[in-house]
Amino acid sequence: MIDLKYLRDHPEVVRLSLRKRNHSGDEVDAVLTLDEEWRRLFTRQNNLRAEQKKRSEEIATRKRYKEDVTAELAEMKELAQHVRELEVTLKEKEEALQGLLARLPNLLHPSVPEGSDDSANLFLRSWGEIPSLSFTPLPHWELAKRLKLFDLERGSKVAGSGFILYTGWGAKLERALINWMLDFHGRRHGYQEVFPPFVINRETAFGAGKLPDFEGQMYTFTNADLFLNPTAEVPVTALFAGETLKAEELPLSYAAYTACFRREAGAAGKDTRGLLRVHQFDKVELVKFTRPEQSFDELETLVRDAEEIVQALELPYQVVELCGGDIGFGAAKAYDINVWSPGVGKWLEVSSCSNCTDFQARRLNTRFRNPESGKLEFVHTLNGSGVALPRTVAALLENHQQADGSVRLPPALVPYMGVERITSA
RNA sequence: GGAGAGGUGGCUGAGCGGUUGAAAGCGACGGUCUCGAAAACCGUUAAGCCUCAUGCGGGGCUUCAAGGGUUCAAAUCCCUUCCUCUCCGCCA
Numbered sequence: 442m443i444d445l446k447y448l449r450d451h452p453e454v455v456r457l458s459l460r461k462r463n464h465s466g467d468e469v470d471a472v473l474t475l476d477e478e479w480r481r482l483f484t485r486q487n488n489l490r491a492e493q494k495k496r497s498e499e500i501a502t503r504k505r506y507k508e509d510v511t512a513e514l515a516e517m518k519e520l521a522q523h524v525r526e527l528e529v530t531l532k533e534k535e536e537a538l539q540g541l542l543a544r545l546p547n548l549l550h551p552s553v554p555e556g557s558d559d560s561a562n563l564f565l566r567s568w569g570e571i572p573s574l575s576f577t578p579l580p581h582w583e584l585a586k587r588l589k590l591f592d593l594e595r596g597s598k599v600a601g602s603g604f605i606l607y608t609g610w611g612a613k614l615e616r617a618l619i620n621w622m623l624d625f626h627g628r629r630h631g632y633q634e635v636f637p638p639f640v641i642n643r644e645t646a647f648g649a650g651k652l653p654d655f656e657g658q659m660y661t662f663t664n665a666d667l668f669l670n671p672t673a674e675v676p677v678t679a680l681f682a683g684e685t686l687k688a689e690e691l692p693l694s695y696a697a698y699t700a701c702f703r704r705e706a707g708a709a710g711k712d713t714r715g716l717l718r719v720h721q722f723d724k725v726e727l728v729k730f731t732r733p734e735q736s737f738d739e740l741e742t743l744v745r746d747a748e749e750i751v752q753a754l755e756l757p758y759q760v761v762e763l764c765g766g767d768i769g770f771g772a773a774k775a776y777d778i779n780v781w782s783p784g785v786g787k788w789l790e791v792s793s794c795s796n797c798t799d800f801q802a803r804r805l806n807t808r809f810r811n812p813e814s815g816k817l818e819f820v821h822t823l824n825g826s827g828v829a830l831p832r833t834v835a836a837l838l839e840n841h842q843q844a845d846g847s848v849r850l851p852p853a854l855v856p857y858m859g860v861e862r863i864t865s866a
Numbered sequence: 867g868g869a870g871a872g873g874u875g876g877c878u879g880a881g882c883g884g885u886u887g888a889a890a891g892c893g894a895c896g897g898u899c900u901c902g903a904a905a906a907c908c909g910u911u912a913a914g915c916c917u918c919a920u921g922c923g924g925g926g927c928u929u930c931a932a933g934g935g936u937u938c939a940a941a942u943c944c945c946u947u948c949c950u951c952u953c954c955g956c957c958a
Contacts, residue, residue, distance in 0.1 A: 480916065480917090483915080483916060483927085484916060484917070484926095484927095486927085487915095487916065487917085487926060487927045487928095488926080488927090490926085490927060490928090491925095491926055491927070493938080493939085494927090494939085496938075496939095497884075497938055497939045498884075498885065498939090500884080500938060500939075501884040501885085501938095501939075502884090502885090504884080505884085510938085513938075514938050515938090516938085517938035517939085518937095518938065520938080521937080521938060521939090685876085817913080
């Protein structure tokens, strides 16, 4: 949520930020108009309530002296009715205003590049060499078939297309990667491990910015008002909703594994083969709660932490900064990590790291007391994949495939897998 | 799922429908005392919003799990929902 007061004082800044995101910016005027109406009504109601309270107290005193108050009670009845009516219209206005505000994306950091889609994302750096193989690299679904790593048909049979059944070494690799990533972030970068629920309620989904506009991307239940979690960012960011964190313990860093569920409605075809786009996937997510002045520095270390994962997996990657048109709803600034996939011949997004500034914290009401000012302030929240598994597995298989059809495992994974390579035997 | 108990400020915990935004205690902060500290004593100690002044600040409204209702007036009465605890049932 954007700060309404800020929007009032700096409508131009908000408008420009919206335009950078391919919005018209007219939302700002709608908010301002509604806000003015609301304030007018609010002041009126405020004054009426003050009168009501004052006269109620008078009635209380007069009754104590056994005076007759029937005339007053009649008048007050009318006043109470008036207040009630005003309350209803005020509430309508307020809900409309909140509705508009809840749909405004976060303010972009001024450094975010201009651009309407991912083609305008800014290349920052790359790491590793694209392997030059003596043979034609196979795509991961082909390797998986030969090595019996996952079974797309049977996954479809039990749940539907886009739900993967991992088998044998494929299943073990999935488990190994999860354990290794959690250990890695815990030991090397000091993230505290949490294992959140895989379902989230409405408040949590709203707080993270997934509602009201992205409800369609989540799986819902017919017999409970819950959602299957689309990313661990949602439950972990909401951990301290309504709480006040201690300034001295910030920044707080958490690493969480969850399965992630996404409807990906309408997505089918060439970009969705194998593990490229699925309805359920595993992900280790990194979440930070920071003081406002730290958050952009923390974003840099967050990306580096995620990069170390793909480095240890020996996967060539590039880091790009997302442009205004490609950046997520809650993010003020974001980076993607894309690994090279020789079998598919594409860069695959395996991580997205965002600074959501106070956008989610305001929705969730997660604050800290600033020791300098003594005031309560919203924390900043950050999240980043560290990293998402399916495309990482795809890139791992494709980059480390050998001429003999086996797949070499990077040293980091060997202790977790118990073997140095995956073979069909 | 059934039965019961309960949800009040940072915490513990009072609260006959009418100066109770809320006693008391603890904690925290400030002060007195002290060379310093402890103890003792004194004081301060919720948040959000609107508005005036915009330097401190002033005025008003809201908030006692959440939502609705009764009433001139609700922490207090009624209804619904959520959560916690105990017992039962079911279950890996």
